[in-house]
Amino acid sequence: MSLRAALIAVLALAPAAPAAAAEVSITVAPAAGVRLGSPTEVSGRVTDAGAPLAGRIVVLEVRRHPFDRAWGREAVTGTDDDGSFEFSPELDRNHRVRARLIGVSAEPDLLSAQRDAFVVPAFTLAFEQRGERQLRLRQTYTVPRDVKLSAPTRFYVGPCRRGTAGECTGTRARLRATAQTRRVRAGRYRAGATVLLPRSFRGRFRYVSCFVYSPGSGMGDPDQRCPRRLARLR
Known part of the structure; x- marks a missing residue:
């Protein structure tokens, strides 16, 4: 057998290189989650x-959630010229998603x-000022009727330092109260606290709240934590 024939025989016996496999990427935004009633942006390529x-x-x-049932079909789309795709489902609980x-x-x-x-949970945060220094804070939650919330609500209040344009420039607020989140009726919860403002605030303040995952609720990131002392203001 000639050298050329031997090389051809070896090449014929060698396995063909596998074809490149397609890949599907997927991203969920925002990663921290959305409020109940808002769409989740799912995209990929x-x-x-x-x-x-x-x-x-x-x-x-x-x-x-609780992720113990079969996968279900939520929506169908086609890829664009660049291979990208997008979905905007409105979910009522934590979900796992895939494409x-x-x-x-x-x-x-x-x-x-x-x-x-x-x-x-969807929520609204409001206040009622009672005099120059006393502040009543209240947060109301809306959830699916079968959801139970148990985690407390934390209220943070900081000074409003006016900038040159009259805007508040304070960047942090201190934890002032931790309140029990109570059921008002099916699908509605509320937490409230009364805070005494420091005299140095001169009646001007900024405020924010924080609440973490309630075990078994299927709403929110179970790994989320609230600041122990100071919350950042946007």
């Missing part, structure tokens, strides 16, 4: 060896990684 795959069908699949690229011809479906999509 489908590529093959770095090249975008346009016109492909992508299915958004979700699994609702399924529907296979064509003999190709199997392809799944993305799973991502957490957090949903926190």
Whole structure:
């Protein structure tokens, strides 16, 4: 056998290099979650060896807290020219989400990684000023009727230092009260506290609240924590 024939025989026996596999990326924003009633932005991109795959069908699949049921189909879309896709589901509880690229011809479906999509209670924070120094703070929560909230609500109050344009320039607020979050009726909770403002505030203040995950509620990031002493003001 000639050297050339031997080389051809070896090449024929060698396995063919596998075709580059498609990839499906997925991102959930904002990572900290959205308030109940607001859409969650789920986006991603489908590529093959770095090249975008346009016109492909992508299915958004979700699994609702407590994540013990089968995955369900939430929405369907197609990829754009750059291979990107977007979904904006309005979820009522924490979910796990993933994207399924529907296979064509003999190709199997392809799944993305799973991502957490957090949903926190809808809430309103209000105050009533009683005199120059006394402040009544109240936070009201709206949740699905079967959700139970148990975590306390923390209220932070800081001074309002006026800037050159008259705006408040304070950047931090101190923890002034921790209040029990009480059930008003199914789907509605409330927490309130009365705070005495320091004289140095001169009746001007800024305030913010914080609440963490209630075990078993399926609403919010279980790893979220509230500041122990000082909260940052935006």
